[in-house]
Amino acid sequence: MTNITETEALNKVAAYCSTAEHCRAEISEKLQRWGLPYDVIDRILKRLVDEKYIDEERFCRAFVNDKYRFAKWGKVKIAQALQLKKISYNTCRQFLNEIDEEEYLSILDSLLTAKRKSIHAENEYELNGKLMRFALSRGFEMKDIRHCIQLSDENDDFE
Known part of the structure; x- marks a missing residue:
């Protein structure tokens, strides 16, 4: 213009x-x-x-909410995206910590369950490696990925 x-x-x-x-x-x-x-x-x-057209905290809350609920991003990926938008680390951390842990793990678990159906692997070790790489690429932390993969492995024994 x-x-x-x-x-x-x-x-x-x-x-x-x-x-x-x-x-x-x-x-x-x-x-x-x-x-x-x-x-x-x-x-x-x-x-x-x-005049409150721009509010970094309001933006950050909405961004975090939308990305983990709808785009199914993990905390790492959300934090990186907010950093690119020049949102302060403290503001970012505040809203990432407000994410409901149970809902967050449930989202990760459903992502892994869906992905598991489309992965071709020779054995359980290879399958888990592919699932971990997938979840890491979505921005989830290794501790959460391990938690969900162990849960799904335990659930497989009961079927």
Whole structure:
């Protein structure tokens, strides 16, 4: 965009922010792509924060919730994504710690159960290795993966 005024830019990003949660870094990048000077960008961002269009904590809570519930991401992957969005470590950690452990492990367990059906392996060792790599790629921690794989191995004995 060329020759956009500060007021037009503010109105556009305010409308954009009112449709979904966005973080400060996303809006800053958008304004930079529009070719606005940094002092104008700073004023717009300050106003958006003051008027609660942008709220890092609200964004972080929504992001964490959506990514683990709907995208089925693990805590590691969520933390990395938030770091890329320049969300502070403390804010990120606060909301990752609010994730219900039982629900989190249940999501991981259902992912592993579904993946188990599509994996071809020569033996249990190879199968578990493939399941672990899959879960690690989704951002789950090894302690949680081991917990769920042991549970499913124990459940197999009762069938």
